[in-house]
Amino acid sequence: MKGRDWPQLLIKPVNYAAVASRVLDGFSDLQLRRLTMLYCQRLEDATAEVACAVAFSLYAKTVISKLEYEQITGADGDKASQLLLKTVLSKEDAKAARAMWQSFTDFRENNAFLKVKRILQEIDDKGDSLHKEINWAPDEVIQDCLVAIHRQHQAILKERNATLALTSFHGWTLEKTFPLDKHFTELLIIPSLRYQEQVQHELLARGREHVEWRKQTLRRELEKVRHHEIFGTSFGKCTRCLYAVISGVAGIGKTTLVQKIVHDWAVGKIYGQFHFLFQFKFRELNIYQDRTSLKQIILDSYPYLEKDLKKVLANTNRILLIFDGLDEFREPIIFPDIQAKSPNSQSKGASHLYPESWCSIPDIIRALFQGQMLPDCSVLVTTRPTALESLQMAPVHLYAEILGFSDAQIKDYFLKFNSDTKVSLEMLTYVEDNAILYTMCYNPSYCWVICSSLEATFTSPRVRDWSPPKTITQLYANYIHNILKNHSREAEEPRQLLLKTGEMAYMGVAEKVIVFGDHHFHRYGLQPSNFLSGFLMQILQKENSLKDVVYSFFHLTVQEFLAALAKFFQTPTPKLSQLLDETSTSRDGRYEIFLQFMAGLSCPATTAQLKDLIGEVPQGNVCKVVDWIKERFESAQGHKIQLLNTLHYLFEAQNKALVQETMGQVRQVDFSFQVMSPVDCYVLAVVLGPCQQLQNLHLFNCSIESWGMKSLKSVLHKCVTVRLSQNRLGDQGVKLLCEALRKPDCQMQTLELWMVNLTDGCVEDLASALSTNVSIRDLNLRDNAFTDHSVPTFLHLVENCSGLLTIDLCNNPFSGVGCQKLKLFEEKLRRTRHGLKIKV
Structure with a gap:
């Protein structure tokens, strides 16, 4: 994106005393109570770690009792903050509330109050408009003449969104249907937006970047938005959030989140301020080629409103419109640049549009955002990150991003997937042991594909003869095999069906088509939508469009796998090199996952399970892909992203000879400043396996934490120089590193661990590991958090690690006495250890 940055979670300089003065002196008791209630949920989260400190401040000021x-x-934690807010709001007067807000200012220098400071910043941004926000009445009674149609509308939306259907491939079970309330798992959503120009595939880039943001969220450095907090809460930049955008990668749960919002509104759980809610999908709005009207698209979806629609739309501030999947809309929505200057401004001089006004769909969306149509109505748009640029100039009040599942939610999902708890736990254990698969599980759609594939494997008698998948390509090969075996009809010819579907899928990847109609099926010799094969019924999602029936692959990666399968098995060997070269040079990254699958299909073990369905693997193509990976490896030297992608190709290929040939002679690997996910660390460890010795491994500032060390510990002993500085390894990460230092064949001579969040808690392990290590020469531990408690252990470490020449302990919080002990010990040993340096 050029010329403008998206909103970020940055703390700007704020005069907190002025903010406190505005809150404490500028609000009446009633207004202060309403303000506290408005921010209540966020304050519970923000004070979870500091509730006791705030409570002590309130007790000292005698506004709460000793018992309270x-x-x-x-x-503990969340419970303490809940009790704190409950106690404050239970008081009849506002003394406790005023004292609590004052304490937030008093504690402003404490880093634990980061979220509270962010709330104070928002209050400063909103200024006097905050009075309007807290005085807005959210529960206005609906007009008598609309009560009946309101109830009918809620009942219909409740029915439409009550169940969540998931397909399973075990035996002949076609579909599992769950009550939405029981199966829906709350997603991690943050009130911000991340954007960057991406060269590589959207899913890969977001997956790597996602790791660090998830950890920040779970460490309470970022706030979380719940699905019932998007509208009518303190989130957002205006007096009342009207226009919200929720972003997330494919399969992360955007549509399911919308379903949950609509269902909960229909049953009266959330958003009572909205009397009518209308839900649309952008892919369905593509059918309107000519001009239409908002009234018409509402009636196409909700025809029973025809007699009452004019009355319904009259009270505009009680209406919520939801548009799902902007990235699937074919036409651009261009906002004038003036809207970027003021989120609350409307286009001056622009003509007003009515719900009956005939115009294009982009005009309708733009008019809704700009307040030219249904002024004061609320609008929610969901989209993938790739389509955010079209909203760059839109007057959006709240941006939010879905990060997916947490570890606990992944476990919950697995347990819900199969009624047999034993099978679910076996599946989960297998996935937890496979870094590739487990990291994919943060994405709900990936989680579903993995569960569907593994369920058939773990409940089948063939499980003893058929190993569960280890790579992404093997996972999808297993997935497609199970569908074809269980759900293809006897009359179907599996090979032709698979390859024709794959050709259609490849066209979609190449032309960015994700929605398919009858004309696509006819073009590739497939049955039209009314006669879909059993196989296609299982990999395609039916979309009941407003005027037509269309289909999309369950997930973009399913489409990409089938596209790779068709091209791998059908492209003549002489033309395969040209295909690989053309797709790998695409700048928008649309072929990145496709190429990963192409690499994976060169592995005989991966394609063996498809042999009975699709025939023998073309050996000429296998050789071409292997040669292409070699060429990519050579050309990627010096280009970190390209090299990292190539390492993934090597891993997917599962070709030991290929890894040996490409990596065996490597002497240096440098990924400094490149974010490394757990999957990246796992892949790097696997491909470094054949190396006998690596002169330099530079992983400086790669966002690696202890999870990365779990994989890397298996190869670090082969490296002469290891640079791991400015990663959040922590004590646990260094304890894992010690396993490499203890190996008898450890070749490590230089180890850099400065600014990696180490404390006294890891020094004993480090000293023990180095006491038997004969290779280490230089150890850099500066800028950590070692104290005088560790000085005796460091002295023991230096004395027993006879080969150590330099240990750098600068910028650790040693006292003057501690520093003196270390320097005196250096002078003592120098007589027998020439060149020894202890830097403090």
Whole structure:
């Protein structure tokens, strides 16, 4: 994106005393109570780690009792903050609330109050408009003449969104249907937006970047938005959030989130301020080639509203419109640049449009955002990150991003997937042991594909003869095999069916087509939508469009796998090199996953399970792909992203000879400043396996934490120089590193661990590991958090690690006495250890 940055979670300089003055002096008791209630949920999250400190401040000011103080301090984390807010709001006067807001200012220098400071910043941004926000009445009674149609509308939306259907491929079970309330798993959503120009595939880039943001969220450095907090809460930049955009990669749960919002509104759980809610999908709006009207598209989806629609639309501030999947809309929505200057401004001089006004769909969306149509109505748009640029100039009040599942939610999903808890736990254990598969599980759609594939494997008698998948390509080969075996009809010819479907899928990848109609099926010799094969019924999702029936692959990666399968098996060997070269040079990254699958299909073990369905693997193509990977490896030297992608190709190929040939002679690997996910670390460790010795491994500032060390510990002993500085390894990460240092054949001579969040808790392990190590020469531990408690252990470490020449302990919080002990010990040993340096 050029010329403009998206909103970021940055703390700008704020005069907190002025903010406190505005809150404490500028609000009446009633207004202050309403303000506290408005921010209540966010304050519970923000004060989870500091509730006891705030409670003590309130107790010292005698605005809460000793018993209330003890109850709060006796509770843990979230419970303590809930009790704190409940206690404050239970007081009849506003003394407790005023004292609490004052304490936030008093504690402003404490880093634990980061979220509270962010709330104070928002209050400063909103200024006087905050009075309007807290005085907005959210529960206005619906007009008598609309009560009946309101109830009918809620009942219909409840029915439409009550169940969540998931397909399973075990035996002959075609579909599992779950009550939405029981199966829906809350997603991690943050009130911000990340954007960067991407050369590589959207899913890969976001997957790597996603790792660090998830950890920040779970460490409470980022706030979380719940599905019922998007509208009518303190989130957002205006007096009341009207226009919200929720972003997330494919399969992350955007549509399911919309379903949950609509269902909960229909049953009266959330957003009572909206009397009518209308839900649309952009892919369905593509059918309107000519001009239409908002009234018409509402009636096409909700025809029973025809008699009452004029009355319904009259009270505009009680209407919520949801548009799902902007990235699937074919036409651009261009906002004038003036809208970028003020989120609350409307286009001056622009003509007003009515719900009956005939115009294009982009005009309708633009008019809704600009307040030219249904002014004061609320609008929610969901989209993939790739389509955000079209909203760059839109007057959006709240941007949010879905990060997917947490570890606990992944476990919950697995347990819900199969009624047999034993099978679910076996599947989960297998996935937890496979870094590639487990990291994919943060994405709900990936989680579903993995569960569907593994369920058939773990519940089948063939499980003893058929190993579960280890790579992404093997996972999808297993997935497609299970569908074809269980759900293809006897009359179907599997090979032709698979290859024709794959050709259609490749066209979609090449031309960015994700929605397919009858004309696509006819073009590739497939049955039209009314007669879809059993196989296609299982890999395609039916979309009941407003005027037509269309289909899309369950997930973009399913489409990409089938596209790779068709091209791998059908492209003549002489033309395959040209195909690989053309797709690998595409700048928008649309072929990145496709190429990963192409690499994976060169592995005989991966394609063996498809042999009975698709025939023998073309050996000429296998050789071409292997040669192409070699060429990519050579050309990627010096280009970190390209090299990292190539390492993934090597891993997917599962070709030991190929890895040996490409990596065996490598002497240096440098990924400094490149974000490394757990999958990247796992892949790097696997491909470095054949190396006898690596002179330099530079992983400086790669966002690696202890999870990365779990994989890398298996190869670090082969490296002469290891640079791991400015990663959040922590004590646990270094304890894993010690396993490499203890190996008898450890070749490590230089180890850099400066600024990696180490404390006294890891020094014993480090000293023990180095006491038997004969290779280490230089150890850099500067800029950590070692104290005088570690000095005796460091002295023991230096004395017993006879080969050590330099240990750098600068910028650790040693006292003057501690530094003196270390320097005196250096002078003592120098007589027998020439060149020894202890830097403090």
